Amino acid sequence: MTERPYGIMAEFRTPEALIEAVRAAKHAGYTRLDAFSPFPLSDLARELGVRTSVIPWIATVAGLVGAAIQYGSQYWMNAVDYPLNVGGRPLHSWPAFIPASMIVAILWAGAATLIGLLLILRLPRLHHPVFAVPGFERASQDRFFLCILQDDPKFDSAAIREVLGAHSPLAIREIPACE
Amino acid sequence: MTSDAHAVTSRVADVPLSPHFGWAWWLALLASGGLVALLGYTLISVTIIGVGVWGVNIPYVWGFDLINYAWWIGIANGASLFAATLVLRRHDLRTAVNRFAEGVALFAVICAGIFPIFHLGRPWLFYWTFPYPATFQVWPQFRSTLTWDFWAISTHVIVTSVLWYVGLIPDLATLRDRARRPIVQRIYGVFALGWRGSVRHWAYHQRAYRLVAILVLPLILIMQSTVAFEFAVTLVPDWHETRQPLHFVATGLAQGLSIVLLVAVLLRWGLRLGRYIDEGDVDLLGKLVLASALVSGYLYIDEIAAALLSGGLAQEATFARMTGEYAGLYWTAIVYSVVIPQLFWFRAARLSTVGGVFVGIAIGVGIWFDRFSIIVGGLQTDYLPSIGRGYSPTLPETGLFLGTIGLFAALLLLFVRFLPVISMFETRHDEHEEKSS
Numbered sequence: 001m002t003e004r005p006y007g008i009m010a011e012f013r014t015p016e017a018l019i020e021a022v023r024a025a026k027h028a029g030y031t032r033l034d035a036f037s038p039f040p041l042s043d044l045a046r047e048l049g050v051r052t053s054v055i056p057w058i059a060t061v062a063g064l065v066g067a068a069i070q071y072g073s074q075y076w077m078n079a080v081d082y083p084l085n086v087g088g089r090p091l092h093s094w095p096a097f098i099p100a101s102m103i104v105a106i107l108w109a110g111a112a113t114l115i116g117l118l119l120i121l122r123l124p125r126l127h128h129p130v131f132a133v134p135g136f137e138r139a140s141q142d143r144f145f146l147c148i149l150q151d152d153p154k155f156d157s158a159a160i161r162e163v164l165g166a167h168s169p170l171a172i173r174e175i176p177a178c179e
Numbered sequence: 180m181t182s183d184a185h186a187v188t189s190r191v192a193d194v195p196l197s198p199h200f201g202w203a204w205w206l207a208l209l210a211s212g213g214l215v216a217l218l219g220y221t222l223i224s225v226t227i228i229g230v231g232v233w234g235v236n237i238p239y240v241w242g243f244d245l246i247n248y249a250w251w252i253g254i255a256n257g258a259s260l261f262a263a264t265l266v267l268r269r270h271d272l273r274t275a276v277n278r279f280a281e282g283v284a285l286f287a288v289i290c291a292g293i294f295p296i297f298h299l300g301r302p303w304l305f306y307w308t309f310p311y312p313a314t315f316q317v318w319p320q321f322r323s324t325l326t327w328d329f330w331a332i333s334t335h336v337i338v339t340s341v342l343w344y345v346g347l348i349p350d351l352a353t354l355r356d357r358a359r360r361p362i363v364q365r366i367y368g369v370f371a372l373g374w375r376g377s378v379r380h381w382a383y384h385q386r387a388y389r390l391v392a393i394l395v396l397p398l399i400l401i402m403q404s405t406v407a408f409e410f411a412v413t414l415v416p417d418w419h420e421t422r423q424p425l426h427f428v429a430t431g432l433a434q435g436l437s438i439v440l441l442v443a444v445l446l447r448w449g450l451r452l453g454r455y456i457d458e459g460d461v462d463l464l465g466k467l468v469l470a471s472a473l474v475s476g477y478l479y480i481d482e483i484a485a486a487l488l489s490g491g492l493a494q495e496a497t498f499a500r501m502t503g504e505y506a507g508l509y510w511t512a513i514v515y516s517v518v519i520p521q522l523f524w525f526r527a528a529r530l531s532t533v534g535g536v537f538v539g540i541a542i543g544v545g546i547w548f549d550r551f552s553i554i555v556g557g558l559q560t561d562y563l564p565s566i567g568r569g570y571s572p573t574l575p576e577t578g579l580f581l582g583t584i585g586l587f588a589a590l591l592l593l594f595v596r597f598l599p600v601i602s603m604f605e606t607r608h609d610e611h612e613e614k615s616s
Contacts, residue, residue, distance in 0.1 A: 056386075
């Protein structure tokens with residue numbers, strides 16, 4: 001392999017070991033880290049600087065837009081474009097337009113949350129370099145992995161092995177880059 | 180914790196991944212498949228011949244179509260509301276029951292969706308309820324509850340599916356990673372969308388999951404109220420009541436909880452998942468079922484009180500339901516949905532499999548009779564003198580009802596067979612927390 005690897009990956013047995021290794025790597029000055037675990041580790045995510053507050057914003061904005069479009073289209077269709085006198089009731093019967101507007105707000109917010117989540121995570125993506133690491137299938141079961149990516153300014157294979165090796169990993173492997 | 184976590188994953192994941200599943204599952208699938216065939220037959224007959232094959236006629240314009248629609252929607256809403264509440268409260272029970280509570284909700288709403296489409300009479304024109312620029316330049320009339328219902332059902336299907344699927348993604352990845360046969364790996368791999376368990380992804384995933392759960396709460400209340408509005412906005416004396424949304428929401432919750440309990444007890448017994456759905460979980464579910472049955476009881480009293488206060492024809496109509504030709508439906512509803520669940524005051528009844536199945540089915544039956552009583556019993560008293568015709572379901576209507584039960588059972592059986600019925604990542608998380616505390 002002539003090109004640089006995707007990164008260096010260490011495998012740990014417990015989440016505590018992973019968290020310690022992340023702290024050590026950060027302490028050593030590495031910034032391009034990614035950790036993998038079989039269940040959510042919210043403390044670790046916070047330490048890695050993940051901020052998820054964009055998700056509720058996506059839902060709120062999508063919900064408001066959806067409600068506005070639904071209310072507006074109901075008004076336009078029933079009061080402007082095709083006014084129909086039903087027993088002398090007002091054409092702009094706003095209370096009757098509320099339920100569908102609220103429901104459609106939820107529809108837009110829900111759909112936007114899923115689509116937004118996938119866009120942020122850049123999923124679906126059926127292949128990824130980390131899948132090439134032997135034993136990585138246990139990241140979805142009972143093993144914890146820490147990866148230092150090759151685009152880290154301090155990336156140096158030997159130094160990384162030394163830092164991560166101090167936290168008794170089960171293995172340290174190089175992740176080959178792929179197209 | 181490693182060996183424990185591994186044990187959880189394999190115990191739950193081995194179910195969908197095992198190549199053999201036993202004859203009982205095949206037998207159950209065959210039986211429900213037979214009912215699905217019956218559903219197909221009745222749907223084709225109503226499409227070709229028309230709604231004349233049903234027993235509905237003036238004044239009984241609604242029959243099994245709306246009874247079963249309202250009934251399935253009740254199950255869907257009750258189960259969704261329960262699942263979403265558990266996610267938001269981060270309650271321990273969520274790990275055990277959430278996945279299939281969401282599944283129950285999704286399958287019930289699929290069954291519910293069949294009825295309004297086919298009771299249109301010309302089901303292939305259902306898209307007329309959607310506002311699209313038609314050549315005849317007429318728009319749907321949004322002052323009608325029926326158009327609200329179109330949005331409510333479609334939103335319910337989509338948002339319930341999103342909640343269920345977002346929760347499933349990490350577990351699908353586990354199945355992908357544990358599968359041995361390449362074809363199985365590929366199928367789960369496609370649905371897992373390339374999930375790799377990055378801590379960053381987990382953080383967004385958890386946030387999105389909880390957010391969709393928050394969305395479900397108002398959705399359920401609006402959805403079930405929309406169903407109730409379809410009755411409340413009519414001029415039928417017994418239906419024209421502002422208490423209808425409360426009645427439908429609260430009795431629907433009892434019904435959803437009872438079906439979740441039924442499925443929980445059956446899964447626990449059938450898949451031997453006693454360790455993950457433990458006694459405490461079943462006990463708590465039983466208490467919730469009992470509490471919701473008491474609320475139903477309160478609402479039946481409220482119904483009488485509202486009738487006494489309203490007077491006139493509305494009062495006459497409510498009392499006609501309790502004492503008239505269709506009184507049997509009303510009293511059956513009371514016995515099954517309020518009286519029988521009182522068994523759950525006893526701990527032994529809450530914990531026993533037979534007790535759970537019995538009470539779970541009883542509330543389902545009771546609320547079904549409640550919807551029957553509201554729809555048919557409620558229509559017998561109107562401003563016009565009755566023309567003396569009664570309502571009784573015809574064979575195609577009964578077939579339609581049994582068919583949706585078959586469809587629900589078949590979807591549930593396929594779900595149990597091919598997907599993890601218990602959230603594996605939540606279980607791993609819980610065990611880790613227990614270990615470290």
